[in-house]
Amino acid sequence: METMHSYKADSNGIRLDKWLTEQNSEWSRSAVQDWIKSGHVTVNEQIVKSNYKIKANDVIEVEEPEVVELEITAEDLQLDIVYEDEDVIVVNKPRGMVVHPAPGHPGGTLVNGLMHHCNDLSGINGVARPGIVHRIDKDTSGLIMVAKNDKAHESLVEQLKNKTTKRRYETIVAGVISHDKGTVDAPIGRDPQDRQKMTVTEMHSREAVTHFQVLDRFSRHSHVACELETGRTHQIRVHMKYIEFPIVGDPKYGPRKKHQFPIEGQALHASMLGFKHPRTGEEMLFNSEPPEDFKACLQHARTFSI
Structure with a gap:
């Protein structure tokens, strides 16, 4: 607490x-x-x-914040390593995996798996979050970058601050979006009615910008690509709810009328990640296909009965 x-x-x-x-x-x-x-x-x-x-x-x-002493245990979690060198690792995180240990999730996290995979991770974020430059939610799948030394960590964080990284997500939302592209520019902060949620608000908020593009339309749903300009907690989930196209399966911000989709948690996948290599300056770009449960949701949306 x-x-x-x-x-x-x-x-x-x-x-x-x-x-x-x-x-x-x-x-x-x-x-x-x-x-x-x-x-x-x-x-x-x-x-x-x-x-x-x-x-x-x-x-x-x-x-x-509550102070919790954590002892990080290395675990062989068979991580899906997309790319690795002496400076960075790019991991394709499965849905259901927490990024770093926290109260209620002491093990089975991405950090536990990374500790088993390699010993050289940056120490900037301390013992509980070694190498972690940014996070994606537990029930969001997809690409995440990890720093293997402090110099790489500082470079990647600076790129995030300067909004030069590329972070593209695919999602499925309730409702048919009529326009092909759009931008949501709305500040996000803690929901004063529920401290476990974020919301669009002018109070205690920070700038948040999400660009979106419709990939496909179905009878009652839309397949959408979202690109982050900023990286606030639950940003895409909050912004899509704000424009009244909430993400299917989302337990916090999802549609009021629940339609049963074949997925545990929100249909949200980090499908593209781009950044400049912290040592060489080379443009790095990685792509990840949505997992099978996401594809099953697309098929469900296609055949959804009117």
């Missing part, structure tokens, strides 16, 4: 991250900076940066 802390600033001109560590001696500066970056800290209900200079009477709220 997250712990909420609320403060009212009594001074001026001090950096937010420094001021917060002075309020709680158990917090490290780096931990506070991570919380600020991930949107767990707000000033007057707005997300700010670590170098924000506080003002007297600012209302500062902190969601302190």
Whole structure:
């Protein structure tokens, strides 16, 4: 469980991250900076940066994440390695696999499998998330890049920040989208009604942009490709719900009227991943066909009775 802390600033001109560590001696500066970056800290209900200079009477709220000590066990999970060299690994993650250990998922994760596969992973994200540059949801399948050293990690993160990576997903949504292409530009933050969900909101939110293209239309559903310009938690799932074309099978954001599709979780697959190699600068591009359960959902949508 997250712990909420609320403060009212009594001074001026001090950096937010420094001021917060002075309020709680158990917090490290780096931990506070991570919380600020991930949107767990707000000033007057707005997300700010670590170098924000506080003002007297600012209302500062902190969601302190639960600290869990984890011991990562190497597991032979027979990972589907698409590409590997001395700097990066590209893995085709199956649906149902969590990316890194967390409360409730101590084992069977991508990180557990990576620890068995190789010993040289970047340490920037600490013991629980070695090498992890970005994440995809447990029930989203497809391509994910992993850094094998800190230099590669920094390069890949910078590319994500600069929006130069290519991340394309395929999905199946409820409803027939009439226009061929579109862009959803709507900020995403925690749902104030349900802290386990994200939503489009101006409160405590961050920029989120998703481009989409219709690949095929069926009687009641659409096969869609989505490209991420930003990478917020549950972004495609939230944005498709926001434009009223929710992803089939999605337990959090899916259509209200449930149609039984042959899949466990949302029909969402990370089908393309592109980035510049962190050492050579070479353009790397990888593609992955959707898994069999996704293809079965496409067939189900094609034959869906009107």
